[in-house]
Amino acid sequence: MIALVFATLVAVLMASATYLLLQRNPVRMVIGLGLFTHAVNLLVFGTSVSHRGQPPIIVDKAAFNGDISQFVDPLPQALILTAIVISFGIVAFLIALLHRRNSLEAVESCTDRVDDPFAMEPAAALEAVDEDYEWLEDVVLKRELRKPKRTRR
């Protein structure tokens, strides 16, 4: 029964996460990624729920006699701990990326160049890849051009 409860939860989380990831709205995509993380973590955690037991902590090391049947499986926990931290790093990076994109869009002259690549039709998106970086070239070029100009002045 527990297995069924877990499986249902994982299924709903993954389906919703996928649905959100497929959206155009980048905010929803980030949230979708967060949900996907929960889903995968619970999936891994599900391997250790059928055997209940104590938290895998040896309280008295001196008295420990090698009886490990009292503990739950520690390995999924170790894996998930790593996963939680890494996915947080990725979500944080994505949020920074969104922030950066937002600040670029705020500049009027660039809105026509930096378009939302996710909002495009597949064929147009291919061409957009080049255009996406044009502004960057312009920026770098003009910075390079500016420097000597200023010194001349």
Place this chain on the structure above:
Amino acid sequence: MKPPTSGGGVTCELPYNGSMLTNLLALLAVSGPILWLLRPHRWRHAGWLAAVAPAAVTAWLLGQLGPVSQGITLNEHYSWSQALGLALDLRLDGLGLFFGLIIAGMGTAIAVYAGYYFEKASTLGRFYALLFLFMASMLGLVWADNLLALFVFWEGTSITSYLLISFKLTDSNALEGARRALVVTGIGALAMLGGFVLLGQMAGTYSISGLLALPPNTFTGHALFVPMLGLVLLGAFTKSAQFPFHFWLPGAMAAPTPASAYLHSATMVKAGVYLLARLHPALAESPLWFWALFSVGGITMLLGAVIALRHYDLKAILAYATVSQLGVLVMLLAFDVKLATVAAVVGILAHALYKGPLFMVAGIVDHATGTRDIRKLAGLARSLPLVGAAAILAAISMAGLIPTFGFLAKELLLENFFALIESGQTQLGWAGLAATVIAGALFVAYSLIILWEAFLRRKPALKAAKIEHAPSALFVLPVLALTLVGAAIPFFLTAIENTLFAVPVAAITAAPAELHLALWHGWTPIFLTSLLAIALGALIFTQRERVRKLFASGIQVSGARAFDGLVDGLYALAGWSTRTLQGSSFPTQISIPLLAAAGVVIYAVSLNLVADLRIDWNAVPTFYEVVLPTLAIVATLAIARAQSRLSAIISLGLVGVVVLLIYVFFSAPDLALTQFLVEVLTLVLLVLVFYRIPHHAYPKQPKHRSMKYLLISLAVGVWGFGMALVAAGEPLFPLISDFFSLNATAAHGGNIVNVILVDFRGFDTLGEITVMVVAALGGYALLRASRMRPIKAEEDFEEPYDA
């Protein structure tokens, strides 16, 4: 470089402990780069210095003729990778010696010739380096006594050939021709390697002499004989430019002429022929071998001869004539009789001794007049008498006129078919005879065309090319020397027939051979047929303009164009698949792997794996363990339908809290703590940043696309459901976790999860830290970059490259 005396310990019984063959290969491989370093283009007569090494090899090989003809072979063995059966085994037997003499002898002439051909061009050094590397690979190929070592040398010749064809790096024709040659011979070589592995499995050894010692039905009776033969033949046919792979050879003519004369006429293209001859004793009994070689060789012979008439470029004519001649050799090796083998051996040497010089003559003509188009040439025999003499000698040998070496080769070829008719296989014999007569007539025709149009007639068809600088006598000397050797051989047949020719024949037929060759047999049917071919050829020659017109109007099927189309198609396919699978929008990109994963689960269900799940259905959850997940499901669905950003974020937080509580209920305090911290941080970040992002009115998805995404999401949900059920089942294998639990105290820790993270799996944690550092640096850079605003486009933009 003294030849060892034949009695000095070199016998077939006693093991030979020398390393002469290896030394010679090393000498050639090293002398090329050394020549390059010496910058040979500074000296006018550098070619003579370059010729020292191949001349030494030739001299030594000539010294071996005597011992080898008495059945003495030299064997050298170097272990390379025993587990793979790979060894650098070298063996000098009759066939290896025969080919070795052609390679080294021609190499000597080519080395001298190239020195004058390049005439102080600074690329001469590079040419020598490649040429000598090729020479070493080619000699290794014919001396190798291990299938895998033979493959390595085989690829060595392909690569050096590629580099020599693309020698002129600015010429796009040369680059394309080189690519074609490499791809075609490379595909063939890979197939051949597969065939070699099969062959080695059948024989239980990769040693060539070892597998040839086995009874032939070891191979012909094997279940995998047909695929093995097909793969090996593919390698031989691609290398020797057999139909339908012949197209790479004319494309290879973009190489400098010394390379064309050497690689693409005298030696490398004969590697396929060599392989067929080498494996002849083991495989030739099979009827499949006969029909494959006979038909492919015959078609190639006719096709090459016909196409040669269509061309006006001297080198192109010679290239197709070479294709035709290679067809003849392959066709001859189809037969498992001594006579055909003799014809093939004589044909190989005769071809090397007339086609090589003709290529070299073409190079000299090109060098002197700046063109190789025979329509612009005339009367070269008068203006360049030495070149003319060499050309006439070589061309009458190509035409097979009496009393040349080529005549002898053709007589033997015809004799083979007459013998076939006498032996009862009349239809086959007559078909072969007819094809040979036609090909022979065409040979005569274009030999006469070359001779007449370029060398003898007074007025050219188009505006004549002038002789800008006449070649020095030393330039012509190697060409003349080769043709003279070729012209002299028929008159010394009794002196050499039982050394030079009998030795390879014995190796191919795997039986001792005694030959009685003669130039003149009297007025036999063979001779009359030969005369018929010559007469037909003369007729075609007189009607050559009509024939050319006829061929020019025919359908132009170009193998090269078909090949290029194939390559372009491959690129198009790669582009299409990249665009469809990866290049398009993000939703498509993630849908494909997710759907593929979902497909795996559906496949598993179809395999009825559900019965193997082994889930403990009696484990009853507590009240909270049902309520909390239900709450999470509701919150998740709320996110998917959320209208406002804040409600979505709060719902995400709710899901996080439920996950956290699940960790608590199921005895994972460390996870719960970490999840709590991360959840709070994520929430804060999301609220902070999303608050600053203006609302976009994202256009609503079209209905059909929403439905598509919904279906994809449902499929992924099913996948997750299946995965979770599998995960919850009893483990199929013993867990590694018990090791960690039992040994945690040995690592001085009580918290087993922590011990795993920092001790047992410490490197994983290091990786995790690395990811965090990278993410932090990236995030920092992005946030800093936000201050760097793009400048307005048109305002103060200046032409960047104007100054």
